[in-house]
Amino acid sequence: MTFLQPWLLWSLPLALIPLVIHLINLRRHRTVEWGAMQFLLQATRHNRGKTRLRHFLIMLARILGVAGLLFAISRPMSGRWFSWFGDQPDTIILLLDRSASMAQQDMQTNESKRSLAVEQIATALERTGEPPNLVLIESTRNTPQTLQSAASLREIPETRATDADANLPAMMQSALDYIVSNQAGRTDIWICSDTQSGDWNSEGGQWAAIRAGFQELKQPVQFHLLAYSQSAADNASIRISELRREAGSDTDRLVMDIQIRRSQAEGSVKLPVGIVVDGARTVIDVEMQGESFALDDQFVPIDKQKEFGWGKVELPPDVNPRDSVFYFTYGNDILKRTVVVSDQPGSAWALKLAAAPPVEKSTAEATIIRPDEVGSIEWNETSLIMWQAALPFAETAKKLEEFVNSGGQIVFFPPQDDSTESFQGVKWGDWEKLNLGPDEQAVKDWRDDSGLLAHADNGSPLPVNRIVVNDFRKLAGSGQVLAHLQTGDALLQRIPTDHGGVYFCATLPQQPFSNLAQAGIAYFVMVQRALADGAERLLESQFGLIGDQLVDEDAPAWQRIDGWEEGTLSSEQRFIAGIYQEGDRLLARNRPPAEDNPGTLTSSELERLFGGLNYRIVQDQVEGASSLVSEIWQAFVLLLLIALIVEAALCLPDVRTKKVVTP
Amino acid sequence: MDTQHREFLDPAVLTRLSSLPLYARKMMMGNVSGRHRSPHRGSSIEFAEYRKYVQGDDPRRLDWRAYGRSDRFYVKEFEADTNLRLIGVLDTSGSMKYGANGVSKLDYGKRLIASLGYLASQQGDAVGLTCAAQGLGVQVPAKRNAAHLRNVFNTLADIKPKGETGLVEALHKVAEQVRQRALIVIASDLFVPPNELLDCFQHLRFRKHDVVVFHLLEAAELEFTFDRPTRFLDLEGGPSLLVEPSVIRREYEAALKEYIEGIDAAVRDSAVDYHRIRIEEPYGDVLARFLVSRTPRRSRR
Numbered sequence: 035m036t037f038l039q040p041w042l043l044w045s046l047p048l049a050l051i052p053l054v055i056h057l058i059n060l061r062r063h064r065t066v067e068w069g070a071m072q073f074l075l076q077a078t079r080h081n082r083g084k085t086r087l088r089h090f091l092i093m094l095a096r097i098l099g100v101a102g103l104l105f106a107i108s109r110p111m112s113g114r115w116f117s118w119f120g121d122q123p124d125t126i127i128l129l130l131d132r133s134a135s136m137a138q139q140d141m142q143t144n145e146s147k148r149s150l151a152v153e154q155i156a157t158a159l160e161r162t163g164e165p166p167n168l169v170l171i172e173s174t175r176n177t178p179q180t181l182q183s184a185a186s187l188r189e190i191p192e193t194r195a196t197d198a199d200a201n202l203p204a205m206m207q208s209a210l211d212y213i214v215s216n217q218a219g220r221t222d223i224w225i226c227s228d229t230q231s232g233d234w235n236s237e238g239g240q241w242a243a244i245r246a247g248f249q250e251l252k253q254p255v256q257f258h259l260l261a262y263s264q265s266a267a268d269n270a271s272i273r274i275s276e277l278r279r280e281a282g283s284d285t286d287r288l289v290m291d292i293q294i295r296r297s298q299a300e301g302s303v304k305l306p307v308g309i310v311v312d313g314a315r316t317v318i319d320v321e322m323q324g325e326s327f328a329l330d331d332q333f334v335p336i337d338k339q340k341e342f343g344w345g346k347v348e349l350p351p352d353v354n355p356r357d358s359v360f361y362f363t364y365g366n367d368i369l370k371r372t373v374v375v376s377d378q379p380g381s382a383w384a385l386k387l388a389a390a391p392p393v394e395k396s397t398a399e400a401t402i403i404r405p406d407e408v409g410s411i412e413w414n415e416t417s418l419i420m421w422q423a424a425l426p427f428a429e430t431a432k433k434l435e436e437f438v439n440s441g442g443q444i445v446f447f448p449p450q451d452d453s454t455e456s457f458q459g460v461k462w463g464d465w466e467k468l469n470l471g472p473d474e475q476a477v478k479d480w481r482d483d484s485g486l487l488a489h490a491d492n493g494s495p496l497p498v499n500r501i502v503v504n505d506f507r508k509l510a511g512s513g514q515v516l517a518h519l520q521t522g523d524a525l526l527q528r529i530p531t532d533h534g535g536v537y538f539c540a541t542l543p544q545q546p547f548s549n550l551a552q553a554g555i556a557y558f559v560m561v562q563r564a565l566a567d568g569a570e571r572l573l574e575s576q577f578g579l580i581g582d583q584l585v586d587e588d589a590p591a592w593q594r595i596d597g598w599e600e601g602t603l604s605s606e607q608r609f610i611a612g613i614y615q616e617g618d619r620l621l622a623r624n625r626p627p628a629e630d631n632p633g634t635l636t637s638s639e640l641e642r643l644f645g646g647l648n649y650r651i652v653q654d655q656v657e658g659a660s661s662l663v664s665e666i667w668q669a670f671v672l673l674l675l676i677a678l679i680v681e682a683a684l685c686l687p688d689v690r691t692k693k694v695v696t697p
Numbered sequence: 698m699d700t701q702h703r704e705f706l707d708p709a710v711l712t713r714l715s716s717l718p719l720y721a722r723k724m725m726m727g728n729v730s731g732r733h734r735s736p737h738r739g740s741s742i743e744f745a746e747y748r749k750y751v752q753g754d755d756p757r758r759l760d761w762r763a764y765g766r767s768d769r770f771y772v773k774e775f776e777a778d779t780n781l782r783l784i785g786v787l788d789t790s791g792s793m794k795y796g797a798n799g800v801s802k803l804d805y806g807k808r809l810i811a812s813l814g815y816l817a818s819q820q821g822d823a824v825g826l827t828c829a830a831q832g833l834g835v836q837v838p839a840k841r842n843a844a845h846l847r848n849v850f851n852t853l854a855d856i857k858p859k860g861e862t863g864l865v866e867a868l869h870k871v872a873e874q875v876r877q878r879a880l881i882v883i884a885s886d887l888f889v890p891p892n893e894l895l896d897c898f899q900h901l902r903f904r905k906h907d908v909v910v911f912h913l914l915e916a917a918e919l920e921f922t923f924d925r926p927t928r929f930l931d932l933e934g935g936p937s938l939l940v941e942p943s944v945i946r947r948e949y950e951a952a953l954k955e956y957i958e959g960i961d962a963a964v965r966d967s968a969v970d971y972h973r974i975r976i977e978e979p980y981g982d983v984l985a986r987f988l989v990s991r992t993p994r995r996s997r998r
Contacts, residue, residue, distance in 0.1 A: 063926035063939060069792030069802070070918045071931045072888060073956065074938055077948035089944050 038109035045104055052096035092684045099677035106670035124219030125167040127209045131227035132173045133200040134625040137356040138266050147262040151226035152193045159184030171208050173200030174609045178212040194600050197611035197625040198580045200233035203240045210247045221255045228262045229635040232628030236639050248647055257649035263634045270296040271357035271630040272349050274577050279364055285335045292329040297632045299325045311345035344613045344620050361613050361622040362577040370569045372400040373411050376422040384543040384551040385420045388561040413437050417568030422447035425455040438534035443568035445537040448507035458529045458536055463508030476503040480517035486560040487516055496556040502549040506540040577622045591616045703850055705807035710981035717988035719816050721781050721880050723907040747771045781880050782839040783817040785810035788885030789830040790862030791932035802913040803858045805976040806884030809911050811853055818846045829867030830860055861933045865889055868897035872904045884911045891959030898967030908969040913976055921949045
């Protein structure tokens with residue numbers, strides 16, 4: 035509780051006025067010579083029980099009455115944020131989670147968790163007085179922004195809804211950096227979030243460093259977490275996991291795999307799934323049971339002549355309309371580009387042949403470049419890089435790592451020259467001869483359950499055992515070996531990465547090194563599979579996710595043609611789901627998959643994250659109409675009235691019984 | 698004749714009361730003839746009874762008419778009228794100092810006893826006085842001459858309220874020392890335990906005294922009309938007490954009620970002539986009411 039007129043609390047000792055008057059009254063007594071002392075002595079002996087309690091209560095009621103009046107005129111504020119007699123901090127940093135899941139709203143009021151949080155914080159600040167320094171760190175940019183007033187929270191675009199995710203550890207780190215760099219003084223950090231597990235990344239290693247950073251601060255920092263952890267009971271989300279265009283005789287068709295997820299597993303529900311392609315709407319009724327539902331190979335016919343277009347799948351609006359729609363674009367088949375980096379024509383040709391077979395209307399294309407021409411690679415349009423040269427280093431290695439992180443695939447083949455560099459911890463060893471007996475196979479074993487050498491879709495194994503290897507180059511470094519030679523050395527090794535794929539093949543495809551190029555079905559499949567994996571990242575751009583920097587999204591040239599209203603602001607549109615267009619280019623933006631996950635942090639997880647810090651957690655819900663802070667002087671006036679009534683009741687003269695003495 | 702001015706004697710009151718004789722409710726055994734009945738037969742004109750003549754009786758008292766009618770000797774006997782001894786017992790303890798409007802309970806008691814003494818003396822009764830205070834200081838025996846009455850008045854004039862009450866001891870002592878039947882007039886606030894008072898009354902009753910009690914109380918003592926913190930000084934020398942009257946009023950009234958009920962039970966059990974008096978009431982009215990109440994219903998004269 036805090037007070038709008040706290041200086042009036044200095045007058046609280048006035049509550050003791052009744053007691054002082056009582057004491058003064060006692061001191062101003064008169065003296066009487068009295069004869070009937072026996073009755074007085076008897077009366078004072080008996081005056082120890084109810085009567086003394088009664089007069090104590092009268093005195094207490096009078097004191098409470100005056101105190102209630104003083105409290106009331108001090109304009110007390112009751113707030114779940116505020117502790118008793120809390121002082122105003124020097125700085126208030128507001129960490130606002132604007133992720134798509136915060137758009138969950140109350141169907142009665144259309145008030146979302148985010149808007150409710152903003153309104154409650156703004157109202158609380160207005161009622162308790164503006165802090166000297168109010169800073170906003172919202173989840174899309176994670177950069178501190180100083181606000182002039184609390185009222186601006188309701189107006190600035192940085193507090194509006196987005197379809198992005200949130201990174202709470204990064205926001206906390208940003209707040210810590212701000213406090214350190216600005217010497218913020220006593221700081222209150224208010225966190226408004228729905229505590230969605232994906233946004234908080236509670237298992238991330240950065241939390242320990244963040245906690246330690248705040249604990250080392252000299253100035254006191256108080257955390258207030260306004261948590262809207264309550265999940266919606268009847269929310270459903272929709273997204274497309276795969277989309278492809280298939281050519282037909284008269285018309286083409288878009289084939290899509292649709293995933294629907296809802297927040298409750300019990301019972302079944304009928305959902306009309308709307309599919310809109312180029313403005314034409316199709317509705318499919320789906321009866322859904324359980325938490326998730328997959329609607330595979332749904333197709334929509336499209337004009338054969340139309341080269342590109344856009345569409346969306348949507349569910350009827352529910353408590354979170356942000357996850358009830360998913361946008362996509364389509365075009366012609368994607369050209370799977372491979373870049374062969376080699377300065378040895380013999381090897382390069384064999385590599386290019388496997389990546390882009392010379393067939394008519396091929397959707398694959400391969401380019402051969404020398405290692406010093408790496409700068410010419412169109413990274414965003416390339417799916418696979420086959421590197422048969424000395425391992426890259428410096429800027430080239432960094433470019434390749436970024437390529438891998440964006441989902442690209444690289445297969446390294448051994449250079450014939452010496453190579454001392456390493457990539458991802460692996461480097462080439464010496465060339466060696468593989469001496470085998472007449473009936474011995476070159477490949478001792480290989481992973482046939484997954485990876486590039488896995489069985490075919492029909493379960494048939496690849497003919498890896500027919501591969502003949504004469505010369506191979508040893509690999510130094512750890513990784514997952516997909517195929518072993520008879521010597522125990524790796525023939526094909528995968529380097530673990532979060533995204534994309536990095537492979538090392540220990541021999542060259544042409545003679546005299548091996549027979550991969552001549553008789554290697556396994557080799558062809560291996561390369562095509564790597565190419566297909568690399569092309570997925572381009573396929574995903576059809577329904578791009580917010581946060582994946584595929585194009586220069588900040589360019590103001592992108593115009594919204596469908597999606598949420600907030601996308602009309604150029605500064606915000608890259609965080610808003612919808613369809614955007616720049617010339618002939620279309621771009622779909624959608625919320626990240628983690629935003630569909632209804633899981634939230636438990637209380638114990640939150641306690642663990644804030645362990646050692648000064649924090650308070652206020653659980654709120656979007657249906658709740660209670661304000662964070664409100665004036666409660668009425669309660670004290672009520673206390674005053676009750677005290678007066680009690681005092682009056684206790685002071686009522688006794689009902690006189692019949693006269694004691696009749697002379 | 699005493700011509701000295703006495704504050705406790707009001708000629709107007711005495712004049713008004715002079716027409717009301719003082720009667721005893723019990724037979725008295727006086728030395729001389731008077732207004733009061735005696736247990737002995739005497740020479741008054743009030744017929745008492747016939748009694749058979751026995752040897753030794755004075756033949757002059759034979760009723761010859763009765764002999765003529767019954768042929769038996771009867772002696773005709775008459776009531777004896779005698780005087781009484783009025784013993785005033787005045788409580789002179791410190792608590793009797795309390796009063797209002799300049800009149801203390803002691804002053805009131807003095808007026809009652811002095812007036813009754815004067816009236817008794819005027820009708821030939823003996824008047825005595827006992828002061829009931831701790832130590833039983835003053836005791837004036839009953840005599841019937843005018844000089845003695847002056848002595849009684851002088852004693853009354855000199856009495857000052859002081860110390861704790863000695864009423865119980867005084868009454869027991871009076872009961873023992875006054876051998877002949879007497880009218881014992883007690884003027885006191887009776888601030889003693891009722892059970893002890895009952896013992897005193899029964900002692901006096903056993904000694905065949907006619908006991909009259911004037912219970913003197915002041916209005917503030919009955920109604921406890923204080924409304925602000927007050928320090929009460931004990932007039933009998935006990936410790937003072939600072940109290941908030943509103944806090945203890947209920948308990949005070951309860952204690953007073955309990956006391957009054959005890960006094961009522963004591964006077965009921967001992968059959969004394971009890972009069973509870975508010976000292977704000979004119980004592981002349983009190984005495985007039987008292988004298989009228991004791992007047993026999995059938996006049997004997």
